[in-house]
Amino acid sequence: MFPSETNNLWQSIFPLKKNRMKKHHFLSLLFLISLSSFAQQNKLKDEDHIQNLIQESFDVLFSTYDLEKIENYYTPDIRILENGEIWDMEIIKGILVNAKQRNSGTRVNKFEFIETHVDGNMGYSVYHNYATISVNEEIIREIHWIESVVAVRTDQGWRIKNLHSFPAKKD
Numbered sequence: 001m002f003p004s005e006t007n008n009l010w011q012s013i014f015p016l017k018k019n020r021m022k023k024h025h026f027l028s029l030l031f032l033i034s035l036s037s038f039a040q041q042n043k044l045k046d047e048d049h050i051q052n053l054i055q056e057s058f059d060v061l062f063s064t065y066d067l068e069k070i071e072n073y074y075t076p077d078i079r080i081l082e083n084g085e086i087w088d089m090e091i092i093k094g095i096l097v098n099a100k101q102r103n104s105g106t107r108v109n110k111f112e113f114i115e116t117h118v119d120g121n122m123g124y125s126v127y128h129n130y131a132t133i134s135v136n137e138e139i140i141r142e143i144h145w146i147e148s149v150v151a152v153r154t155d156q157g158w159r160i161k162n163l164h165s166f167p168a169k170k171d
Contacts, residue, residue, distance in 0.1 A: 045118075046118040046153075047116040050149070050151045050158055054111065054149055062096070065097075067096055067097065076089060081164040108132045108134075110132075111128065111130070124150050128144065128168065129165070145165045147166075150163075
């Protein structure tokens, strides 16, 4: 083989190797980016966990009245301060059973979080809670509360220990 033929041969082979390397590096980079993104999504901040806990607790307990999941959201010694009353776990369960039996419509919850803070195994959140209640897709009631929650980290994750709720002033 002459030197010019060898050069042509290497030039014809090298781009293939170079393209394969580029493709390999590109696929590796895509994999690392997606892995990093997945890890970030799964590693929510504690504040996000508390906000999700609040949202889910209202969606599950006060919208679908699924009492079997109450321990996923509340500590056994939960206290809710509502309209001048103090509710414990048994009172809360009774209220939810009555609401389910009344079939008082569909409730959609919306939250505007003002502040959420975590210090070790305890955190709190202050927020606006809006509930829209409808029957047969007709809105029959809209309610706005200002609430605060104290949550504690347990072996099972974050749980609500205290919830204080009062009606917001009407505009």
